[in-house]
Amino acid sequence: MTPSRDDYEAAGLLERIATSVEDRLALLDWLGERGFSLEELATAHASGLMQTLVSDRIISSGRVLTIDEAVAESGVELEVFRSVLRASGFRPDATVLSSDSLDLIREFVNARALFSDAAVLHFVRVMGSSLSRIAEAANSLFLLDIETPIKTDQPSELELARQGELATASLDAVSRAIGALFRLHTREAIERSRVARRHATELDLVPMAVGFVDLVGFTPLTAASSARELLDLVVGFESQAYDIVNDHGGRLVKLIGDEVMFTTIDAIDACAIAVEMFAALGESTAVTPRAGIAYGNMLAHGGDYYGPVVNLASRVADIAVPWEILVTDEVATRVAGTHPTDSAGRRLLKGFAHPVPLFEVRR
Numbered sequence: 001m002t003p004s005r006d007d008y009e010a011a012g013l014l015e016r017i018a019t020s021v022e023d024r025l026a027l028l029d030w031l032g033e034r035g036f037s038l039e040e041l042a043t044a045h046a047s048g049l050m051q052t053l054v055s056d057r058i059i060s061s062g063r064v065l066t067i068d069e070a071v072a073e074s075g076v077e078l079e080v081f082r083s084v085l086r087a088s089g090f091r092p093d094a095t096v097l098s099s100d101s102l103d104l105i106r107e108f109v110n111a112r113a114l115f116s117d118a119a120v121l122h123f124v125r126v127m128g129s130s131l132s133r134i135a136e137a138a139n140s141l142f143l144l145d146i147e148t149p150i151k152t153d154q155p156s157e158l159e160l161a162r163q164g165e166l167a168t169a170s171l172d173a174v175s176r177a178i179g180a181l182f183r184l185h186t187r188e189a190i191e192r193s194r195v196a197r198r199h200a201t202e203l204d205l206v207p208m209a210v211g212f213v214d215l216v217g218f219t220p221l222t223a224a225s226s227a228r229e230l231l232d233l234v235v236g237f238e239s240q241a242y243d244i245v246n247d248h249g250g251r252l253v254k255l256i257g258d259e260v261m262f263t264t265i266d267a268i269d270a271c272a273i274a275v276e277m278f279a280a281l282g283e284s285t286a287v288t289p290r291a292g293i294a295y296g297n298m299l300a301h302g303g304d305y306y307g308p309v310v311n312l313a314s315r316v317a318d319i320a321v322p323w324e325i326l327v328t329d330e331v332a333t334r335v336a337g338t339h340p341t342d343s344a345g346r347r348l349l350k351g352f353a354h355p356v357p358l359f360e361v362r363r
Contacts, residue, residue, distance in 0.1 A: 002032050011042045019157050027051070027157040051161045055168040062098035070097045074105040084108050087121045089128035126302050131178075138174065142167045192251065193300075196265045205297040209270035209331065210310050212317035213241070213277050214259035215287040233287070234258070240280045248273050253304060258287070259317075263305060267295045267327075267334035271361050274325045275339070278363060291325040292316030293361075295334060315349040316358060325361040332359040 008014055008028055017024050031041060031053055044050045065073070071081050082092040084105055111120045142164075155163075196206045215237065222230060234257070241260045245252045250264040250273055264270040274291040281289055294316065296309035312328065320326045332341045340362045346355035 002029065003038055007038060008041075011038050013038075013041055013045050023156040023158065027161060030158055030161065051157050052164055054161060055164040058165070058168045058171065060096065060098055062100040065097045065099060065101070067093065067097060070101060070105075073099075074102050074109075076105055076109060080108075081105060083121060084124060087124040087128060089125075089132050122302055134174075134178070138171075192265060200297075202297070204299060205307075206300050206305075207295070207297050208305075209264045209267040209293060209295045209334075210253075210298060210305060210313045211262050211264075211270045211274055211291060211293040212259060212314050213262075213274055213289055213291045214317060216290055216322045217287040218258035221286055237281075241277060244273055244276045244280065248276075261314075263298075267293070267331045268338050270295075271325070271327065271331070271335050271339040275361065275363055278323065278325070288322035290317060290320035290322055292318070292320055293325070293327040293331050295328065295330045311351060312349070312356070315351060316347075316356075319347055319349065323363075325363065326358045327361055329357045329359065335361070 003011075005014075005025065008025065013028060014021055014024055027050065028041060031050075034054060036044075036053055040053070041050070044053050049056070067078075067081070071078050074081060085092045085095060088104065108120060108124065111123075115123075193206065196208050197203075200207060218233075221233075225233075237258070238255055238260075241255070241262070242252055245260075245262045248264065248269040250262050250269055253261045253263055255261075262270070262273060264273065270293050274293060278289050278291070281287075292313045292315070294309050294313035296307075296312075298305040298307045298309050316326045316328065326344055327335070327341065335341070341359035342362065344358040344360045346357050348355045
């Protein structure tokens with residue numbers, strides 16, 4: 001039976017509210033229709049989370065479990081359970097677990113039959129950090145594009161709760177999209193690996209081009225710009241980088257604030273990416289780009305790349321002046337006839353014992 005106004009008053013649900021009593025009653029009735037008890041409503045009211053009850057329930061699907069209950073149901077040792085949670089990006093003793101969490105543990109146990117614990121845990125760390133960013137982006141999307149505009153119009157509590165329910169319900173669609181994208185990216189990763197390694201002599205090394213593009217002047221700009229202006233600049237830079245790298249069949253490995261790292265199978269594509277990124281930024285921007293590109297064998301591990309060639313490209317980018325694309329002699333040789341280069345002399349780079357011959361790509 002739906003509680004009455006007297007019931008709500010007796011539970012203290014109409015006290016200390018920032019809206020009208022009628023608005024609060026509408027929200028309470030709506031929540032009651034969704035099966036929330038007076039006790040649950042009172043707890044949410046005390047913590048100021050009345051409008052998010054439905055959203056929180058959607059996110060926290062499954063039975064709530066203590067870590068001891070989860071360990072017992074999963075059938076694995078406590079330390080294994082803790083290590084998987086920690087690798088996933090959670091505090092083992094402070095994370096609210098649900099019955100859905102057991103799927104993660106079961107998949108880890110299955111993977112142990114094929115791979116070492118260390119390798120699987122590293123993969124879980126990569127997956128956890130990536131999904132953490134996706135979750136943060138989803139939360140920001142809701143706050144900036146839904147809740148902020150709604151609050152500007154001074155909506156009722158019920159309207160906010162309804163919008164939250166609609167947005168959170170779309171998580172199922174996000175989960176399906178992640179599954180589909182993962183399969184597509186896996187196929188692309190396998191194909192890139194096959195092509196890049198066709199002339200490789202060692203299985204754990206892959207010959208590729210690696211480039212770094214960063215923005216000179218970004219740090220001082222932070223002191224003279226608002227958070228919104230900086231966000232617009234960074235998001236615009238990231239968007240252009242993603243699109244240009246993808247258009248040339250490359251992979252944007254990571255974004256580090258005002259710097260991007262990308263790889264390509266062919267050095268020609270790497271130079272084309274840098275040239276197009278410079279053009280996309282335009283001459284009138286408050287910051288100026290510079291780039292460094294190298295080619296050679298790199299160690300591919302955990303979705304990232306390591307080794308002297310990566311360090312070389314990074315150091316080359318560090319010494320480039322604004323609007324300069326510097327490349328190694330290996331890159332210059334491979335792009336001859338497609339991207340003309342001029343000698344930039346021999347430069348002594350940090351971490352390298354001997355001066356390195358460099359070339360500037362003409363834009």
